[in-house]
Amino acid sequence: MKFAGTESYVATEDLTVAVNAAVTLERPLLVKGEPGTGKTELARQVAQALGVDMLEWNIKSTTKAQQGLYEYDAVSRLRDSQLGDERVHDVKNYIRKGKLWQAFEADSKLVLLIDEIDKADIEFPNDLLQELDKMEFHVYETGETIRAKHRPIVIITSNNEKELPDAFLRRCFFHYIRFPDVETMKKIVEVHHPGIKEQLLTTALTQFYEIRDQGGLKKKPSTSEVLDWLKLILAEDLTAEDLRRDGADALPKLHGALLKNEQDVHLFERLAFMARRQR
Incomplete structure (x- = not known):
């Protein structure tokens, strides 16, 4: 066996x-x-x-x-x-x-x-x-x-x-079980969302890992949460361009799938506020 x-x-x-x-x-x-x-x-x-x-x-x-x-x-x-x-x-x-x-x-x-x-x-x-x-x-x-x-x-x-x-x-x-690296995550996503556009996936996963690496985060988003997020992105027919953020908009699109408590939402709102002040 x-x-x-x-x-x-x-x-x-x-x-x-x-x-x-x-x-x-x-x-x-x-x-x-x-x-x-x-x-x-x-x-x-x-x-x-x-x-x-x-x-x-x-x-x-x-x-x-x-x-x-x-x-x-x-x-x-x-x-x-x-x-x-x-x-x-x-x-x-x-x-x-x-x-x-x-x-x-x-x-x-x-x-x-x-x-x-x-x-x-x-x-x-x-x-x-x-x-x-x-x-x-x-x-x-x-x-x-x-x-x-x-x-x-x-x-x-x-x-x-x-x-x-x-x-x-x-x-x-x-x-x-270590958290999947980007290449392993792409394989996991392909199982659940076959045929997802490469540019969209790359942009989404780049944002996802940036969020996970953000210091001060109380709860890092997990594999199951990024799969839910991608499902929503596909359902809304968003493009890679739609997902791109600037410093004034630190929160990702449909962030409720990734950030599960108010402290983490406020963290990204503060980052956006600081970015606007530095302009």
Whole structure:
């Protein structure tokens, strides 16, 4: 099973090496990178390229590791016992399988995405160490042990919101998705907006990277945002000439697709004001 990217996902050579190394080592692939660089989409494309199903576990600040294994609904069982429901005699009726359980009992290998693991409590990664290592866990309510029929391809994403424990990192194959350079970005754009005029694309990307390089920016625009911006530019039928700015107009056309908070908008407005005063 080798991953080499797909028609709809431009994977750099170092990324394909990382995916295939994790598959070979049977280790979770920990993917870091700034938001919008395609970390979540990578898991979907790996599943598509390898011809396997995918399970997605989206992590929130309140998510506990136990939820990935199973949850026991004791409250419902107590209520049913008070109502004389026959279901109460089988505890399995009150166990809800988590994403890891579903992945472990799958009849064939699949991709398990654990998305944005850094959103959870700091203990969350450590609480999954044994299950991801041994590919099994114990269900105390039934006394059974759930073992993986086929070791899933585990892809874990992180936006670097908090540091992950060393013990967890040792068990993963790590890859950091660098922000695409101009040539890689052109390939990505071609996938999403095939046939875009070269002059328009060059002008737009020049502006985009100038914005990203601007000092004092609170949130740099991402790959997904430049794709949205280009979609709007094409929908408005703007030309390269329409996009060109002078010092008095530092904000790009349709800037709401790129700048997502008032501080960054004000930054470019101040730059334009300063440019006008210097004239």
